[in-house]
Amino acid sequence: MTDTTPIPAAVEDDHHGDILVELTGEHGEMLVVSGERIPRVVLTRAPGAEVDDHILIGTRDPRHLTLTVDGREATIAPGKGKLRRRSYRVDVRRAGTSYRLVPDSIPSSRLTRNGKHIGDFSSDGDRRVIAEWRDGAAVEPADAAVGYALAAAFGTGGQPMWMMAVDAISTALP
Secondary structure (H helix, E strand, C coil): CCCCCCCCEEECCCCEEEEEEEEEECCCCCEEEEECCCCEEEEECCCCCCCCCCCCCCCHHHHHEEECCCCCCEEECCCCCCCHHHHHCCEEEEECCCEEECCCCCCCEEEECEEEEEEEECCCCCCCCCECCCCCCCCCCCHHHEEEEEHHHHHHCCCCCCHHHHHHHHHHHC
């Protein structure tokens, strides 16, 4: 029998208090973000979906992902995660609000709400997430919950295309 004990990672957010990020399920198919001052976010990978070990939630295929925020369904659309840094974006739409988490440097990604930059996230894929909120941004509890969930599930940051091209060329040379 497989152990289904959640694997938690706790974070203290200056604006939203203690936040818990848990990976649960027999095969790590559910990511749960919760805290006293944020709504609960649940990101679930469908049973039987092909799993990519480089992604904490296991897939970037939106057909195999379900997202709820405070018990209400939201739409999630991760990019394919190919050559360009922007292809690693993750879009969420919930209750008339659109979010995008997109890499903007090697270690971090920016979170936008309805196109406005509200914060920056860093995560190495170990469920530990660091958030830095923009000065003057009115960050709502749902913004934080969604940002933490996306950063934990998909990781943050990405190399620029020119750096990947240099790596590919140097690998191909004798």
